[in-house]
Amino acid sequence: MARAVVTVPAQAKRGEIIEIKTLAAHAMETGFRRTQLGELIPRDIIRRFTCTYNGVEVYRVDLHPAVAANPLIAFTTTATETGTLSFQWVGDNGYSVTEIAAIRVE
């Protein structure tokens, strides 16, 4: 089941740098592991994480198999205006999860 958690401050001062933490529940299967019978387990990872602030992309990460399971991504952005932050994870096998957080800027 596709699930993700984001931590965003509910309010901030204009121009303040806010910290954002995101965690997506995903096995991040590397494609290098084998079963006991020697068959390769096919790759199944999240390829891209995007954070948009009121529709403008502010942060994007390309992920590779070397990212650990349940990828944690912590980063910062500048609080510019009241609105919504949208987080999207896109991956193999049609994986796509979107989370939205509201922020009030004074």
Next chain:
Amino acid sequence: MTTRREFLVLAAASLAAPTAAKAQLDPNLAAKRKAAYEEALGKVVGGARVRAGRVKLQLPPLIDNGNSVPLSVAVESPMTAADHVKAIHVLTQRNPLPDVVSVHLGSRAGRAGISTRVRLADTQTVVAIAELSDGTFWSDSAEVVVTLSACLEEGLI
């Protein structure tokens, strides 16, 4: 007494074993990984000069479990529209694939950096490269010792 199901599993395993053994005994693995790393580095910097400094890569020096290693990168930059960090790339020298993460950001990030958790296959050097808006590249590297590797199946040297 071996049941038919157990017999089939064993037979399949013995057929599959030679391919697995071959993968572990590739004598050129170290050279191949070095070449893959050089190629990935070339893709990131495109022949530009990479200078040491401004980037701070944080990793624990001794890692018990390579499956989940906290990694953070911070880049010194005023993060203004005129002078900011455009991208941060993290590369490894001895993982099956050299790329770890590529971060694309701009002046709105406030501070240039990322914290995440990665997999490390072996005792090796991890490199973080930052691309600035003025076209220069800066880097930092960290030596890590990994006692329990991620992807043990991959025939490490």
